[in-house]
Amino acid sequence: xxxxxxxxxxxxxxxxxxxxxxxxxxxxxxxxxxxxxxxxxxxxxxxxxxxxxxxxxxxxxxxxxxxxxxxxxxxxxxxxxxxxxxxxxxxxxxxxxxxxxxxxxxxxxx
Amino acid sequence: xxxxxxxxxxxxxxxxxxxxxxxxxxxxxxxxxxxxxxxxxxxxxxxxxxxxxxxxxxxxxxxxxxxxxxxxxxxxxxxxxxxxxxxxxxxxxxxxxxxxxxxxxxxxxxxxxxxxxxxxxxxxx
Numbered sequence: 088x089x090x091x092x093x094x095x096x097x098x099x100x101x102x103x104x105x106x107x108x109x110x111x112x113x114x115x116x117x118x119x120x121x122x123x124x125x126x127x128x129x130x131x132x133x134x135x136x137x138x139x140x141x142x143x144x145x146x147x148x149x150x151x152x153x154x155x156x157x158x159x160x161x162x163x164x165x166x167x168x169x170x171x172x173x174x175x176x177x178x179x180x181x182x183x184x185x186x187x188x189x190x191x192x193x194x195x196x197x
Numbered sequence: 198x199x200x201x202x203x204x205x206x207x208x209x210x211x212x213x214x215x216x217x218x219x220x221x222x223x224x225x226x227x228x229x230x231x232x233x234x235x236x237x238x239x240x241x242x243x244x245x246x247x248x249x250x251x252x253x254x255x256x257x258x259x260x261x262x263x264x265x266x267x268x269x270x271x272x273x274x275x276x277x278x279x280x281x282x283x284x285x286x287x288x289x290x291x292x293x294x295x296x297x298x299x300x301x302x303x304x305x306x307x308x309x310x311x312x313x314x315x316x317x318x319x320x321x322x
Contacts, residue, residue, distance in 0.1 A: 137297075
């Protein structure tokens with residue numbers, strides 16, 4: 088069971104907007120920044136959002152992140168077929184002295 | 198090009214040992230914390246261990262404490278994971294990752310920004 092809680096699946100049609108939630112606690116999301124990773128099938132994870140809402144160079148502005156209290160969200164607008172992937176949230180946990188991840192959300196583009 | 202390349206994975210019997218390596222290039226390796234993260238078949242990501250730039254601080258997930266040792270050789274731009282007393286539940290793809298520091302609104306934030314392609318460890322008799 089993962090320390091951070093994500094829905095196991097999400098879906099949308101091309102062009103739609105979808106959001107993926109990530110719930111934690113005061114020792115992780117509540118006191119540290121949240122990062123999001125995209126993992127395409129058979130590949131290594133890729134940093135998608137850092138510091139709650141910052142996009143690395145090269146990540147389309149269709150992807151956005153937000154954080155409030157002990158929860159965070161990833162939003163994908165203008166959904167495209169190539170967005171079909173697993174998405175993970177992550178944060179440092181002050182109690183565990185390590186990184187914690189969500190269980191991952193499998194996004195399906197219908 | 199910033200790159201991390203893992204090696205050393207393979208099939209090992211329960212109770213056995215394996216040493217993973219991660220070769221870094223394209224950045225000043227000695228100035229970054231580094232991490233190992235694993236992913237069991239069909240499962241999510243799990244952080245395994247962290248090591249400070251000079252190797253003076255190391256952190257581990259509880260499930261590997263006392264069995265795994267993270268280390269680094271800055272002269273060789275390399276990160277290592279010595280895995281002992283391996284169990285079936287250690288079967289996973291192991292990724293090395295660079296820990297980046299960002300200054301955002303006067304606060305430092307951290308995260309793993311560069312990942313290797315992974316190396317597969319299978320523990321089975």
